Amino acid sequence: MKNQSDTAVDSTNHQVTRKVSVAIIGAGTAGQNAFRQASKIKDDVVIINEGFWTTTCVTVGCMPSKLLIAAADRAHDANHSAEFGIHTTVQIDGKQVMGRVRDERSHFESYLEEQVDSWPDHKKIAGHAHINKQGMIEVNDEVIEAEKIIVATGSSPFIPEGWADKLGDTLLTSDTVFELPDLPKSMAVVGAGAIGLELAQAFNRLGVDVTLFNRVKKVAGLKDPDISNKAIDCLSRELMMHLGSKINDVGVQTAEGNKGSLAFIDYEDSAGETQQWQGEYVLVATGRRNNIDELGVENLGVVLDEKNRPKDLSKKTGQIGDLNVFIVGDANANIPLLHVASDEGFSAGNMVCDNKDAAYIRPPAVPFSIVFCSPQIVNVGMSLPEIQQDPELEYVIGRVSFDNQGRSRVMGVNCGLLHIYGCKKTDRILGASMVGPDAEYIGHILAMAITNDLSIKAMLDTPFYHPTILEGLRTALRDVQYKMEIPFQSQDTQKDNS
Numbered sequence: 001m002k003n004q005s006d007t008a009v010d011s012t013n014h015q016v017t018r019k020v021s022v023a024i025i026g027a028g029t030a031g032q033n034a035f036r037q038a039s040k041i042k043d044d045v046v047i048i049n050e051g052f053w054t055t056t057c058v059t060v061g062c063m064p065s066k067l068l069i070a071a072a073d074r075a076h077d078a079n080h081s082a083e084f085g086i087h088t089t090v091q092i093d094g095k096q097v098m099g100r101v102r103d104e105r106s107h108f109e110s111y112l113e114e115q116v117d118s119w120p121d122h123k124k125i126a127g128h129a130h131i132n133k134q135g136m137i138e139v140n141d142e143v144i145e146a147e148k149i150i151v152a153t154g155s156s157p158f159i160p161e162g163w164a165d166k167l168g169d170t171l172l173t174s175d176t177v178f179e180l181p182d183l184p185k186s187m188a189v190v191g192a193g194a195i196g197l198e199l200a201q202a203f204n205r206l207g208v209d210v211t212l213f214n215r216v217k218k219v220a221g222l223k224d225p226d227i228s229n230k231a232i233d234c235l236s237r238e239l240m241m242h243l244g245s246k247i248n249d250v251g252v253q254t255a256e257g258n259k260g261s262l263a264f265i266d267y268e269d270s271a272g273e274t275q276q277w278q279g280e281y282v283l284v285a286t287g288r289r290n291n292i293d294e295l296g297v298e299n300l301g302v303v304l305d306e307k308n309r310p311k312d313l314s315k316k317t318g319q320i321g322d323l324n325v326f327i328v329g330d331a332n333a334n335i336p337l338l339h340v341a342s343d344e345g346f347s348a349g350n351m352v353c354d355n356k357d358a359a360y361i362r363p364p365a366v367p368f369s370i371v372f373c374s375p376q377i378v379n380v381g382m383s384l385p386e387i388q389q390d391p392e393l394e395y396v397i398g399r400v401s402f403d404n405q406g407r408s409r410v411m412g413v414n415c416g417l418l419h420i421y422g423c424k425k426t427d428r429i430l431g432a433s434m435v436g437p438d439a440e441y442i443g444h445i446l447a448m449a450i451t452n453d454l455s456i457k458a459m460l461d462t463p464f465y466h467p468t469i470l471e472g473l474r475t476a477l478r479d480v481q482y483k484m485e486i487p488f489q490s491q492d493t494q495k496d497n498s
Contacts, residue, residue: 016136016145020044023137023146025129025295027116029055030329031152035119038150046146048125048139054112056154056330063108064178065198067101069372072205076374079205083412092207094183101178131296148324153295155288155330163284166251170263172283174199183208186279188265190247192219194371196285197235201373204239211277213267217244220371223383224419224433231435234375234415244270250282290333300325309333366450367431370440375402375416378443381431381450387421394424398480400472402436407467413437418472420446422480427455429480438469445473456481 021042024034027049035047052059078090116124127140137144157173164171172180172187174195185208189200192214204210219235222228232243249266255278265277290308298304302320303311310332312321318328371377387395402408402416416436423430432446449459456477464474 015143017142018046019145020046021147022046022150023048023144023148024150024152025049025137026152026154026291026329026331027053028152028154028329029057030154030331031150032112032115034150034152034326034328035123039119039123046123046125046144047119048127048129048137048144050126050128053116053124053126054109058108058112059105060175060178064101064105065174065195065202066372067104068097068178068202068206069198071097071100072202073374075207076205080412092183094206095181097183097206098178098180105178129295131299133299135300149300149326150318151292151295151297151325151327151331152329153291153331155290155333157284158287158289159284160286163250163282166249167263167282168252170252170261170281172281174283174285177283184280185209187211187281187283188213188263188277188279189283189285190214190265191285191287192241192243193221193285193287194369196283197371197373197377199283199285201235201239209279210239211279212239212241213245213247213265213277214241214243215246217270219243220373220377222377222379222433222435223385227377227417227419227433227435230415230417231375231377234435235373237415242267242269242275248274253278288330290331292327292331297325297327302327307333366447368443368447370443372440375413375436376434376439378434378439379432380443380446381429382421383431384419384421384433387430393430395430396422396424396480396483398422398476398478398483400476400479402469402472405469405472405475407469407471408437410467411437411469413469418442418476420476420480422456422484424484427457427484428453429456429459436469436472442470442473445470456484 022038022045024031024038024045024047027035027047031047031049032055035045038045057063075090075092078088081088125139125142129137129139131149132138137146137149157175159171159173177199183203183206187203187208187210189196189210189212192212196212196214197220200210200212217232218228219231219241222231232241235241246268247265248268251264252261253264254260255262262278262280263282265282267275267277269275292304292308297310301323302325305311310320310327313327313332313334314320315334318326318332320327366381367379369379387393398420400418402418403414405414408414408416414437416434416439418432418434418436420432421430422428429446429450431450432443434442460474460477460481464471
């Protein structure tokens with residue numbers, strides 16, 4: 001896309017080698033969806049990509065992490081079966097564990113690779129794209145003039161300044177950890193967000209000596225203090241966590257007895273005492289940042305804020321102001337979730353080709369997040385602070401503990417707490433936060449209820465089969481109903497522990 005209509009050469013005076021209607025930079029979830037949709041309408045579409053031609057989710061995110069968690073859960077169940085009268089000795093083959101993660105990951109990748117292989121070769125360009133001052137794309141030996149550009153370059157793990165040099169080969173991220181040929185003996189995980197929690201617990205359950213660090217006394221970004229404290233209580237029963245710790249330095253030093261080298265972390269614990277951790281690896285899980293720094297989008301008139309987020313971003317289309325530039329998926333740092341990236345790519349692929357009817361992103365009906373640790377953590381709808389900041393909202397909190405909930409206790413997974421935030425004026429659910437068993441399913445039910453504007457009464461009119469963990473949801477809904485003092489409220493307010 002040119003900023004100057006008469007410009008036909010790039011900044012280095014190389015002739016334009018190709019003119020296209022649409023150029024897509026990045027071939028992850030958003031980029032692939034954009035390419036497929038744009039290609040249905042326009043023939044002169046190209047997609048440029050640096051690195052693997054699959055997706056973050058399949059290669060370094062959702063799928064390999066869930067494969068690791070699946071192995072970890074098997075090991076945990078076997079190691080904690082004595083209470084059921086099942087006694088066994090577990091042997092964990094680290095090479096086989098990591099081998100299966102990569103083998104199954106390759107299986108999922110193969111479907112994406114088959115799709116990419118079906119695309120015409122002349123429409124695929126492997127290389128690093130840079131947008132020059134004339135608004136044209138330089139990649140390899142080509143200079144491409146595009147009428148419209150879709151940026152879908154994804155994100156990468158954030159590494160604190162200087163840590164890569166100090167830690168060297170002992171540094172791991174979610175992009176590299178699944179390449180370990182074997183399970184290490186010890187590991188520090190820095191960051192207690194979704195990625196940090198999931199991987200820390202999984203490796204710990206697989207026999208790795210794991211220590212989790214986080215600068216605040218919270219996990220998973222939980223904003224409801226009671227749910228956060230309960231999550232810490234449940235997770236700390238098996239996982240060593242230093243919450244509220246301050247890391248002062250990291251590095252590598254000679255191990256005691258001159259037996260090789262170990263990574264170290266110098267930190268202050270929550271009491272202000274100076275401590276040091278030593279181990280084989282440091283897994284940095286301090287979040288991800290969008291890959292937009294070296295792309296040159298500023299030459300297209302795109303303005304970024306101090307966190308590299310594009311200003312003037314339309315959350316309905318991904319378009320930047322009135323520019324013929326669309327930034328979608330993790331690259332726009334809006335909502336870094338796969339299903340959102342998919343919708344944004346689909347929308348942009350239609351928008352650039354003036355297919356307006358299909359060019360609007362389906363906004364998430366309700367904010368919804370899941371952390372796949374055990375117990376699981378779920379947030380749905382408005383958070384407690386958001387509700388408390390709105391003076392117009394009269395709300396109640398319906399509660400249920402899973403510590404003595406019937407089916408949870410039967411299964412030996414009885415640690416958890418659910419809060420449902422109900423609106424007294426509307427008899428509707430504003431949001432919910434939970435740590436507990438089957439949270440992913442309870443979260444989906446609550447998200448569906450909010451999306452479809454179901455009342456508390458309507459939800460309680462639906463069946464809850466006995467004995468299931470989902471009966472805990474009914475108990476919390478009854479608590480909401482009771483606290484709202486609704487006339488049709490049943491007086492049965494006893495905890496549903498049967």
